[in-house]
Amino acid sequence: MLNNILIYISSAVIIIWGIAHITPTKSVVAGYGDISRDNKLVFIMEWIAEGITLIFIGALTLLINILNGYQNPASLNVFRISAVMLIIMAVLTAFTGARTKIVFFKICPFVKTIAAVLLLLAVYL
Template structure:
C-alpha cells in the first residue's frame, strides 16, 4: 500500500471538485438565454459533479491516512477507481467535445486520479 499515491489521487479529485464550484455562475451564464428551469438543472449538475469529486477525494485521503490496509478500505478504493473511470468516460463523450480547455482536461484528470489510487493499492 502506497499512501503517497492514494493521497495524490484523492487530492487531485478533491482539488478538481473544488475548482468546479467557483465558476458555476459563469458556466450557467455561458449557455446564454435559456429557461430558468434549465439554468437550475445546469447549476445542479455542475455542483453535483464538483461535490462528488470532493467526496471521492476526501474519502480516499481519509482512508489513506487512517487505515488503508483494511479489507473494507481496499474495496472502497476500488469503488472510487470505478467511479472516476465512469466519470472519465462520460466526460470523454460530453465535455471533451466542447472547445474549452478545462472541459477537455476532465477525462484525463479523472483517469490520473484513478491511476494514482490504483497504484496506491497495488504498490
C-alpha cells in the same frame, strides 16, 4: 509509504478538481446565454453535483486511508470502487463535455483517469 503518497496525491487532485469545478458555476451558466430559468437551475444543480461528487471521492479516499490505513481490506475496496467511479466519470466526460471547445472539459477526463490510476497503483503495488 509509496502507497500512502499515491493515495494522498490522488485525493488532493480530485478534491482540488472538484473545488475548481464548483467555483466558476455562475460564469459557466452565464456562458450558455439566454436559457430558461428551469434549465439554468438544472444546469446549476448538475454542475455542482459533479463537483461535490469529486470532493466526496477525494475526501473519502483520504479519510479512509488516514483512519484505517491502505492495507485494510475495506480501505482497499474503497480505493478500487472510487477508481472505478472516477473512470466511469472520465468516460462520460470524454463522450460529452470533452467534445466541446471548452479546454476545462477536454482536460477533465485525463485528471479523473490519472487520479484513478494513482489509486489503483496504491492498491496493487
